[in-house]
Amino acid sequence: MTANFDLTFDCTDAKRLADFWKLALGYVDEPPPAPFKTREEWHASFGLPEDDSVDDGAWLCAPDGVGPRLSILKVPEPKTAKNRLHIDIRVSGQGSQEERWARIRAESQRLVAAGAAVVEECDGHLVMADPEGNEFCVAVGAA
Known part of the structure; x- marks a missing residue:
C-alpha cells in the first residue's frame, strides 16, 4: 500500500x-x-x-x-540551515551533454527571472535556491 x-x-x-x-x-x-x-x-x-x-x-x-x-x-523564525529534503525539477529531453546543459540553463534562467538564485553548478545539475533560500535542483530527467 x-x-x-x-x-x-x-x-x-x-x-x-x-x-x-x-x-x-x-x-x-x-x-x-x-x-x-x-x-x-x-x-x-x-x-x-x-x-x-x-x-x-x-x-x-x-x-x-x-x-x-x-x-x-x-513561520516566525528564519531559515537557518540547509534543507534536508529538496525538490528536483527535471527538464525533459536527451541529446548531447551540451544540449542537456542548454536545457538546464534555460530553465534556470526562467527561474532566476522569477526570484530564484543559482547556488552551485554540480556534475549534471544546478543547485538553486527559491526566493526564501530553500534549495532545489534543476537537471535533465528521463525522456
Whole structure:
C-alpha cells in the first residue's frame, strides 16, 4: 500500500513563495476542501486567533492531480540551515551533454527571472535556491 503525501515549506511570505512555486512547477491554487466555497471560509472554521491570517498560508496542487500537494506556511523564525529534503525539477529531453546543459540553463534562467538564485553548478545539475533560500535542483530527467 502506498501513502499520499504533501510537501510543506516554512516561509516568511507565503504569497511570494506560492507564486514562485506555481511558476516553477506549473501548479495551481488548490481549491478549498468541501463543503467550503473559499479558503477564507475554510480558514475561519478553525477558530484561530484574529492575527492568524489565511494569507499566512498557501496550498498548491498539480492541475492534473498527479504529484504531491505543496503547503506553504508562514513561520516566525528564519531559515537557518540547509534543507534536508529538496525538490528536483527535471527538464525533459536527451541529446548531447551540451544540449542537456542548454536545457538546464534555460530553465534556470526562467527561474532566476522569477526570484530564484543559482547556488552551485554540480556534475549534471544546478543547485538553486527559491526566493526564501530553500534549495532545489534543476537537471535533465528521463525522456
